[in-house]
Amino acid sequence: MSVSPFHAGELAIQQRVGVREQMAGAGSAGVRDYMPDQHRQFFGELPLFFIGALDGAGQPWATMLVNDAGFISTPDARTLRVDGGMLAGDPLQGQLCMGAHIGGLGLVPTTRRRNRVNGVIAAMDGGRMEVAVTQSFGNCPQYIQDRVQTPVPSVPTPQVLRADALSAQDRELIARADTFFIASANLETEAGRGVDVSHRGGRPGFVRIDDERTLTSPEFVGNFFFNTMGNLLAHPRAGLLFIDFERGDMLHVAVEAEIIWEGAQLRAFAGAEQLLRFHVREVVRNVGALPFRWSAPKPAAQVARTGIWEEADRVLEAAALTSAWRPYTVAEVVRESATVQSFYLEPADGMAVAAHVPGQFISLRAPAGGEAAPRIRSYTLSDAPNGRRYRISVKRDGAVSGWLHDHLAPGARVELLGPGGDFVFEQGTRRPAVLLSAGIGITPMIAMLNGLLVNGSRTRHRHAIHFFHGARNRDEHAFSAHLQAMAEGHRNLNVHIRYSGADGEGSDIANWQSSSGRIDIDWLKAQLPFDDYDFYLCGPAAFMQQMYDGLRGLNVADARIRFEAFGPASVRRDAKPAATAATAAIGAGATAAATAALHAGPPVPVQFAQSGMTAMWDGSADSLLALAEAKGVPAESSCRSGQCGACAVGLVAGEVEYTRACAADIAPGQVLLCSAVPAAGSAAVTLAL
Structure with missing residues (x-):
C-alpha cells in the first residue's frame, strides 16, 4: 500500500510494545489494497466465511456465513463478491447496507490456513453483496485447531435465544471453548478505517467466565499488527462468536472490552502478553443453526506452551508458597x-x-x-x-x-x-542483546531464549539477539539441537558456538556458526557489528571476570552488563551497579528500594578478623560479600553453581540485616555474606574472615 495500513490505535500499541519501527517496514509490506491470486483462489473454495460488521447502533458483531463452495468469488483483485450465506436469526441479518464497513476472514481448520480481507460494501442485490477491498493480508496458522467438518442432512428451524446476560448453557459452551472470533472497529480516523474480524485459539479453559456478564481472555503473541487491540483503544465495543462444534450452535456476544496491561493475573497466565476483559451487553444464541458438525480437534502446537485459567488461578495461590x-x-x-x-x-x-x-x-x-x-x-x-x-x-x-x-x-x-533471583531479561529494551555463556552457564540463556522466541517464528524481542556459547566439545554442548532449530526459525537470532577441545565445523544454517577456540574479548569484538548492546553473561568465575573486564575496557557501561556467575566467586565490578534488579550480581537480590533503606545513616566499619582488614560500609556495595571482594578479602561464594550457603561465615560482633531470603539453613552465629548488610543503626560489624 502507498500509505501505512495502520491507524493511530494500532500504532500506539506497536509503540508501547516496541515494534513500531519494525512494523513500519516488514509489517506494512504484508498488507495490500488488493487480493493476490492465491487469496482469490483460496476464498473461492470456501464453504464457510467469517465476517465482522456493525449493526444500526454501531455495535460490532462477529458471525459466520455458510453456503456451497464458490459462494465467495472475486471478479477482480479489488472486489469480493458474497452470494448469501447468512443464517436466519443472525444478529447481522438486515443490518448490512451499501457504504458499510465489513471485515472478512477465510479459514480452513484442516490446513490451518487463513487470509483476511477488509473493505466497504459497494453493492447489494438481494442476498448478494460486493465488497470493495481496502486491505488484504495473510495470517500465520498460529493457535488454529485442526477440525474436520461434516455436513448434516437437514437442519431444523433454528431457535434464536436473546438475553442481556450469559445463560448457564452459554457459560458451559464458553468454558470448554478452544476457539472464538472477535469483531472490532475503527471509525475514528481515515487511515486504517474499517471493521476487522480475528481468530483466537487456546486450550479449553483459556476464556474465563468471571460471572454471567463478564469474560476474560488472554492475548498471545501474534503478528504485531494489533488490529483488534488497536481498534479497542478508541472504540471498545466488540462482538464475540463462539461455535458449538458438536451441536451446531452459534453464540454471539456483544461486549464492551478493556485491555489489561499488567497485574498478578496476567503474570500467572502462561503465554499471555495482555488480557482482554469483556463486559456483556447482549447475547444471541442461534441454536442448531449450522449445517455442519466437526470432529474432535487436533490442538495447534503453539497452545501447548500457553495456560488456562484453572492453572493461572493455582499459580496465583502458589505465589504465596x-x-x-x-x-x-x-x-x-x-x-x-x-x-x-x-x-x-x-x-x-x-x-x-x-x-x-x-x-x-x-x-x-x-x-x-x-x-x-x-x-x-x-x-x-x-x-x-x-x-x-x-x-x-x-x-x-x-x-x-x-x-x-x-x-x-x-x-x-x-x-x-x-x-x-534477579538475573532476567530487561523488559521493553529496544537494543540488540548479546547472550554470552560458557559451560553450564547456558541454562539461563536457554530459558531467556525460550521466553523471547516462541511458536517457531515469533519473537518478543524484535531486535537482534546474538547468542555466543563456549563448550569443551560437541558431546558436552547441551541444547545443541534446540539452538539449531531456533536459529532456523528466527531470523533475529544469530548463534556462534566455540569449542575449546575440538575442531569447529560449519553449518548449513545461515545464522548458526561454530568454530574452534575459546571465547575472549578480541574474538567477541570480531563477531559483533558496531551497535549499542545489552550484555547478559553467565559461566565460570574466570570466564565471567574476563568478559566483564574486557567489556568495561571497551567502555561498555556497567549498567549494560548483567550477569549470573557459576563458580567460586562473584564478579568484581569496577563501578557501582545501576539501581535495577536486572543488573544484580551473583547473590545480590535486593531491590533498589530495599537496599536504599538499609544504606541510610553514617558509614559502618566492617572488620575482617582473620584477614586483619577493615572496610567502611557506606552503601556503595550490594552486600558484605561485595564489600569483602572489593577489599581483596578471600570469601567463598558459589550460590548459582548450586552451593547455596557456601558464603556463610561467623558473625563475631555487631548485627546484620538481610536484603532477601536465601535457601540455606545456616548455623547460629553465622551470616550469609551474599545477602547480608550491616543492620540499620549498627555501630560496627566484625566477621570471621
Missing part, C-alpha cells in the same frame, strides 16, 4: 549432553508451580552422598514458564549433582524452594 519447601515429583528426565541432564519437576502437593521469569532459579533439597542431613543446591530454571512444571538442567560435577544424575528417575521426590 515461594518461601516454603514443597514436594515435587520428577515427571521426566532428558539427557541434553554427555554431562547434562534435564529434570522436569511437577508439584506433588496438589498445588501449582509459582510463576517465574526466565533466568530465575529454584533451590533443591535432597539427600546426597549417603549423608544424614539433606544438602541444598540452587539451579537455574532452564525453560520459560508454562504454568504446569519446572525444568532444571544439571551438569554432573560433584557429589550432589552426581546424586541427582544417579537417583532422580521419573517418580522420584525432591523438595523445592522458590523461585527467585
